[in-house]
Amino acid sequence: xxxxxxxxxxxxxxxxxxxxxxxxxxxxxxxxxxxxxxxxxxxxxxxxxxxxxxxxxxxxxxxxxxxxxxxxxxxxxxxxxxxxxxxxxxxxxxxxxxxxxxxxxxxxxxx
Numbered sequence: 001x002x003x004x005x006x007x008x009x010x011x012x013x014x015x016x017x018x019x020x021x022x023x024x025x026x027x028x029x030x031x032x033x034x035x036x037x038x039x040x041x042x043x044x045x046x047x048x049x050x051x052x053x054x055x056x057x058x059x060x061x062x063x064x065x066x067x068x069x070x071x072x073x074x075x076x077x078x079x080x081x082x083x084x085x086x087x088x089x090x091x092x093x094x095x096x097x098x099x100x101x102x103x104x105x106x107x108x109x110x111x
Contacts, residue, residue, distance in 0.1 A: 076102075
């Protein structure tokens, strides 16, 4: 299906407006005295950990423990991430190094 130029512009504008609304709506709703809401503070403390947990589950959802690798590349990469994070306390370094370790393992070691 080919879109006309008008349809493409309408789609781009709709997506842009939707993105702007979802980005700025919390600041509009909770500005001023409403920012001291205890529920919002609670969510600010809990959601980062919940998000990380969700990402870990999402990343490990297709690991097959019955395959010949038995999930070893994933386990080794997770171990490297945890050790690096506790050692250097740098999230970006931990994620980047874990990704590199995992890619090396699946491309060259566990072929």
